[in-house]
Amino acid sequence: MIIRQGFKFRLDASPGQDARLRVLVGHARFVWNQALARCNDAYQAENQRVPRYEIMAKWITAWKREPETEWLKEAYTDNLQQKLKDLDAAWQRCFDPKLQAQRPRFKKKGRDRDSIRFVNFAKYCQLDGRRVKLPSKLGWIKFRQSRPIVGTIKNCTVSWEAGHWHISFQTEREVSAPVHPKPASWIGIDLGIVRFATLSDGTFTAPLDSFKQHQQALAKAQQQMSRKVKFSSNWYKAKARVQRLQRRIANVRRDYLHKTSTRISQNHAMVVIEDLQVTNMSASAKGTLDTPGRNVRQKSGLNRSILDQGWFEFRRQLEYKAGWAGGEVLAVPAHHTSQTCPACAHVSRDNRLSQAQFACTDCGYQNNADVVGALNILARGIKTCAKGGTSPGSPVSA
Numbered sequence: 001m002i003i004r005q006g007f008k009f010r011l012d013a014s015p016g017q018d019a020r021l022r023v024l025v026g027h028a029r030f031v032w033n034q035a036l037a038r039c040n041d042a043y044q045a046e047n048q049r050v051p052r053y054e055i056m057a058k059w060i061t062a063w064k065r066e067p068e069t070e071w072l073k074e075a076y077t078d079n080l081q082q083k084l085k086d087l088d089a090a091w092q093r094c095f096d097p098k099l100q101a102q103r104p105r106f107k108k109k110g111r112d113r114d115s116i117r118f119v120n121f122a123k124y125c126q127l128d129g130r131r132v133k134l135p136s137k138l139g140w141i142k143f144r145q146s147r148p149i150v151g152t153i154k155n156c157t158v159s160w161e162a163g164h165w166h167i168s169f170q171t172e173r174e175v176s177a178p179v180h181p182k183p184a185s186w187i188g189i190d191l192g193i194v195r196f197a198t199l200s201d202g203t204f205t206a207p208l209d210s211f212k213q214h215q216q217a218l219a220k221a222q223q224q225m226s227r228k229v230k231f232s233s234n235w236y237k238a239k240a241r242v243q244r245l246q247r248r249i250a251n252v253r254r255d256y257l258h259k260t261s262t263r264i265s266q267n268h269a270m271v272v273i274e275d276l277q278v279t280n281m282s283a284s285a286k287g288t289l290d291t292p293g294r295n296v297r298q299k300s301g302l303n304r305s306i307l308d309q310g311w312f313e314f315r316r317q318l319e320y321k322a323g324w325a326g327g328e329v330l331a332v333p334a335h336h337t338s339q340t341c342p343a344c345a346h347v348s349r350d351n352r353l354s355q356a357q358f359a360c361t362d363c364g365y366q367n368n369a370d371v372v373g374a375l376n377i378l379a380r381g382i383k384t385c386a387k388g389g390t391s392p393g394s395p396v397s398a
């Protein structure tokens with residue numbers, strides 16, 4: 001099978017390269033907006049049909065000949081073509097009945113993420129240690145490589161985000177269908193806030209302390225920004241600070257999720273998780289005075305939407321990494337996983353002594369409540385597989 005992966009780093013452009021990159025992303029943005037305007041006209045006039053890429057690509061040649069837009073000759077044609085391919089793809093997502101994406105919109109300098117893609121890397125670009133050579137008068141640019149790049153680089157994207165240039169290398173590599181090194185190892189995972197992930201073997205990963213610190217710093221920075229006169233130079237400074245913090249939080253979280261999902265998918269062939277829905281999670285997090293939601297402990301001043309995203313991103317990572325390792329991820333219904341006794345199957349709200357402690361009122365079994373949750377999730381996974389008769393290996397009970 002072919003594995004495609006992206007590797008993103010900070011780019012250290014010289015002042016000259018910075019200026020050239022600004023021109024190139026400007027050209028790309030211009031072409032996107034011009035082509036989109038024409039597509040919008042066609043959409044109105046031709047009963048919601050828009051030109052496909054093959055037609056749009058010819059517009060570039062025409063624009064280069066027209067006196068008002070002949071400065072486009074300075075542009076790097078590959079970048080422009082890729083922009084139009086992106087626009088074509090955006091329209092197709094919009095017309096796809098399953099996706100029903102929003103219509104593509106105009107790109108505004110400063111508001112939207114600016115980016116350009118360099119294709120045919122082997123032919124037009126070059127990599128030498130922590131330097132990359134890009135075409136169109138850019139030359140060698142240093143980047144801050146924080147992890148090895150695996151696979152053959154097919155193309156790369158340069159983007160301007162949160163006040164810095166970044167480069168993302170898209171790679172491909174062929175691997176034979178993997179066989180998981182530990183086929184008999186099954187694990188259940190309970191997701192929470194006090195403990196981000198509790199495993200049915202009793203281990204857990206704590207959430208990041210620094211995450212909370214960053215969150216507080218962000219709240220403070222956002223408050224400071226709101227006090228400045230909009231569009232004043234101090235407001236822009238405050239805004240840059242907010243964006244820097246948001247970026248740092250995103251990086252820290254991504255790193256944390258990657259480390260956790262890698263470790264779990266490499267150590268366990270079958271990973272059983274709760275099939276959580278965003279709406280369910282929010283509802284259960286709120287709870288009421290009489291029946292506190294099972295995630296009520298989570299309202300620790302942390303941004304809920306960030307946590308929701310964290311859980312979904314975690315599941316996404318687990319799924320593709322399990323695929324790479326030859327393992328599998330199974331999602332099971334989540335009801336009563338925190339109130340069921342793993343020893344005697346007795347279900348009662350009273351089994352839950354406190355948020356952290358579980359003690360069965362029937363048989364006396366005791367354990368950490370999150371571990372109990374993970375054990376029940378694992379048991380449900382095993383049951384599901386036994387029913388379906390698709391057990392990939394014999395499970396080892398935790």
Ligand SMILES: [Zn+2]
Binds near residue numbers: 344360362364
């Ligand atoms: Zn019991």
